[in-house]
Amino acid sequence: MNHNDDRDKHLIEQLNQLPKIEDKRSKEEIYQRISSAQHTKKSHKIFPVLGLVTAVAILFFMIAPSIMDRNQQEMSDKSVNDVKQFNQESKEESGLGLEGEEQDMAGQGNILEKQDSSTVNSSLVVNETESSDQLVYAAVAEKQMQYIIPLTFIVPDSSVNEAYNQLDQLIATTNQDNDIYLFRDIKYQFDEENNQVSLNLPNGFSLGNGTATTGMFQRMLAVMFQPYQIERVKFTGNLDNVDFGEMGRVKEMSIKETKTFSYKLYDQAAQKRLIQVPNEEHETIVDAINKLKTSEESYHVERTIPKDMQFSIHSNDQSLRLEFRNDSSLTNNEEGITMIESILMTAKSYGYVEVQFENASIERVGEYDLTKPIPVPVAANPIKK
16 A cells, blocks of 8 residues: 555545534525525625726726827927928938028028019019119120120129229129130229220230131120220230230220120020120111021020011111010010010110010010010129129
8 A cells, every 4th residue: 555545544534533514404595595695796796897997987088188199299299300300301411401401490481582583583684773783794705706795793882993893703703614705804994074994904915816806805895885885995004015916006996886786595504694696787676686586506596586476576766666466475484584685685786765565465574564665674694793
């Protein structure tokens, strides 16, 4: 017999020694008591559970709004931070950085001003100036030395002598490497009472050989000084060491340039500009404006009027009237502005003071009200300093 059998026998002996307990209740009575006890026990369990559920529900409805508000705030903050991060990354990529962000925030109130500025910048002419502005009329040639590109620097608070003696620096700011500029290191002295200007030429000044350069030089003098009613140019300096090319030895020169021009578009640079295409003496204003429909691709000179645009031109003393045909459609965009301005500048070179556009398909192109006569511009290709 093993150890487990001894233990079992011992337990049986102990159970036999317990006192006898008799229950004299009937089976029905015992069943009823057990059923009653179970019902009571279940009730005691249900009520605490219901109370707990109710308390949790009340607590949830009390704190849920604040939790939702906090979550929404966190989401909103995250969105704002994401936008700021995107803007910052964009500005860093464009080289603005933190300083650019401050400037961007400060500049939001100037959006309309910037839009107005972009509209002005699309213009290729000077229509009006401030009383304190000094105009410097300059001239450069395109790289093939065929046509002149007039430039108009607007210099505030300067005398005419001060302004013109900054011309080298002003030309340098245009960053047009292909432009041919013939007046480097020249000093200017105006004598407006006598309608003349003195040019002090640097030692070794030379126009080189060939009639093209000397002819261009003479035409440039007219572009630069005729607006000030200058009639004569005097040359000073060490003239023994100056080479005027085909002109020979020259001490002074009269300006009697009476050329007329068709102002077309020159588009061989970062900035579009109007360029002077000279007309022959026999060519009328009608011829000159019709020439604005043709391009000269070899010189990068573009037309300013669509080829199929039809109109008639009538002259009345100093006023020019251009009447569009019914099927001619104008556009209020950069091309439309350039067309109007090229016509105005061409009319100016023929001595007209205003142009009336009639039967136009729209009433306004840029700043120009086509329902009224438009005065010709002051000058072409403005550069404000």
